[in-house]
Amino acid sequence: MNTAINSRIPVALTIAGSDSGGGAGIQADLRTFAFHCVHGTSAITCVTAQNTLGVRRVDAMPMEAVVAQIQAVVEDIGVQAAKTGMLLNQEIIFAVAQQVEALQINNLVVDPVMVSRTGAQLIDDDAVKTLCHTLIPKAVIITPNRYEAQILSGLQINSLEDMQAAAEIIHKTLRTKAVLVKGGGMQGDLRGVDIWFDGDKLEVLTTKQVETKNTHGTGCTLSAAIAANLAKGKDLWQAVQQAKEYVTTALTYALDIGEGQGPVGHFFPLWGLGTGDWELGKKQGSREQGAG
Ligand SMILES: Nc1ncnc2c1ncn2[C@@H]1O[C@H](COP(=O)(O)OP(=O)(O)OP(=O)(O)O)[C@@H](O)[C@H]1O
Ligand SMILES: Cc1ncc(CO)c(N)n1
Numbered sequence: 319m320n321t322a323i324n325s326r327i328p329v330a331l332t333i334a335g336s337d338s339g340g341g342a343g344i345q346a347d348l349r350t351f352a353f354h355c356v357h358g359t360s361a362i363t364c365v366t367a368q369n370t371l372g373v374r375r376v377d378a379m380p381m382e383a384v385v386a387q388i389q390a391v392v393e394d395i396g397v398q399a400a401k402t403g404m405l406l407n408q409e410i411i412f413a414v415a416q417q418v419e420a421l422q423i424n425n426l427v428v429d430p431v432m433v434s435r436t437g438a439q440l441i442d443d444d445a446v447k448t449l450c451h452t453l454i455p456k457a458v459i460i461t462p463n464r465y466e467a468q469i470l471s472g473l474q475i476n477s478l479e480d481m482q483a484a485a486e487i488i489h490k491t492l493r494t495k496a497v498l499v500k501g502g503g504m505q506g507d508l509r510g511v512d513i514w515f516d517g518d519k520l521e522v523l524t525t526k527q528v529e530t531k532n533t534h535g536t537g538c539t540l541s542a543a544i545a546a547n548l549a550k551g552k553d554l555w556q557a558v559q560q561a562k563e564y565v566t567t568a569l570t571y572a573l574d575i576g577e578g579q580g581p582v583g584h585f586f587p588l589w590g591l592g593t594g595d596w597e598l599g600k601k602q603g604s605r606e607q608g609a610g
Contacts, residue, residue: 327355328356328357328546328549328550329359329395329398329549330357330359330398330399330542330545330548330549331361331391331392331397331400331401332348332358332359332361332400332401333360333361333363333384333400333405333414334347334360334361334362334363334401334402334403334404334405334431335362335364335365335376335403335404336364336365336366337366337368337535338365338368338369339368339370339576339581340581341535341580341582342368342403343403343404343535344360344362344403346538346542346581347360347401347539347541347542349584349585350538350539350542350543350546350564350584351546353584353585354546354550355550356550357395359391359397360391361384361387361388361391362379362387363378363403363404363406363414364376364379364406365377365379366404369576369578370575370576370577370578370580371576371578376406378406378407378410381409384413384414388417388421389417392417392421392423393421397423397549398424398425398548398549398550399425399427399545399546399549400418400545401427401429401542402426402428402429402453403429403431403538403541404440405441405445405453406440406441406445407441407442408442408444408445408448411445411448411449411453412448412452415448416452418453419456425458425545425548425549426458427457427458427460427461427544427548428449428454428456428457428460428461428494429460429461429537429538429540429541430449430454430460430461430462430470431466431537432445432446432462432465432466433463433465433466446469450492454492454493454494455492455494457495458494458496458548458554459495459496459497459498459544459558460492460494460496460497460498461497461498461500461540461541461544462488462497462498462499463502464481464499464501464502464503464504465503467484467485467488467499468484470484470488470491471483471484471488471491473487477508478508478513481499481501481504481508481511481513482499482515482522484499484513485499485514485515485520486520488515489515489516495554496514496515496516496554496558497513497514497515497516498514498523498558499512499513499515500537500540502533502537506527507527509527510524510525510527510528511523511524511525514558516554516555523559523562525563525566528566528569528572531578532569532573532574532579532581532582533569533572533579533582534580534581534582535582539568539582539584540561540562540565541561543557543561543564544557544558546561547560547561567586568584568586569582570586571586
């Protein structure tokens, strides 16, 4: 008898960089997709030698290799949603924007990775311009952090009101459906606060502020969770609210590894249930076998 189960599963694509430390980038995105029961596919734009203390080296993939990965995935498997993360240079950004158009990739979430949480600029000014003019207008939502929102809006952001003003300016000037200005780089209580603006509704998304130094990859995780929810057919507002809840809970289970900022705990229910001990799962399995 054929016992195979034919499972249909939503598919999402991440176009982003690899983080050797496993906390951000492609690694965080694929874990987030898996948690949401979405099949994760990837197009790697660059390889970073990175750990919890910082980025040591970045090697860009050839633009043609990025394009080939996107085409291989979309032409055969198809994707219901996609996200972009670290795109690194102007050539890759331009090529990704062309592929999004040519392959009609819908539900695109752009995490405009330009500046690290510590304020260091990761892409040059020409690449920022290309991102604004080619890729961002194709997104259903963009998710800048504090420093990225400063660049995109031209405002200094030091308060909730500044975050709101920046979201409005970014929406107006960059023509995306929605903007989420993230508060992780703010001080005090604002660290857990994000601002949503879609041209109509200006909303403050507030969760508790989690007291942890282990916040590496929160932005990647949030944008990947939004894409996963969109792939599952949720509307954009619902996708964002649920993604925010997910990243907050994952932060409360953040992993204390390395000397610097550890990653969030993407698979927290396993730890919450005490199954961090994998032996437990095996024991339960053998008990069931014994009973049969
Ligand atoms: N200490 C915290 N407590 C609660 N929420 C937080 C905290 N730090 C970040 N967040 C949330 O995590 C999400 C990501 O925001 P953040 O500003 O950290 O993005 P980012 O700088 O792009 O992240 P990264 O570069 O580390 O991937 C947002 O929803 C933000 O509110
Ligand atoms: C590969 C990669 N993408 C994104 C970020 C931003 O968190 C990072 N540190 N590394």
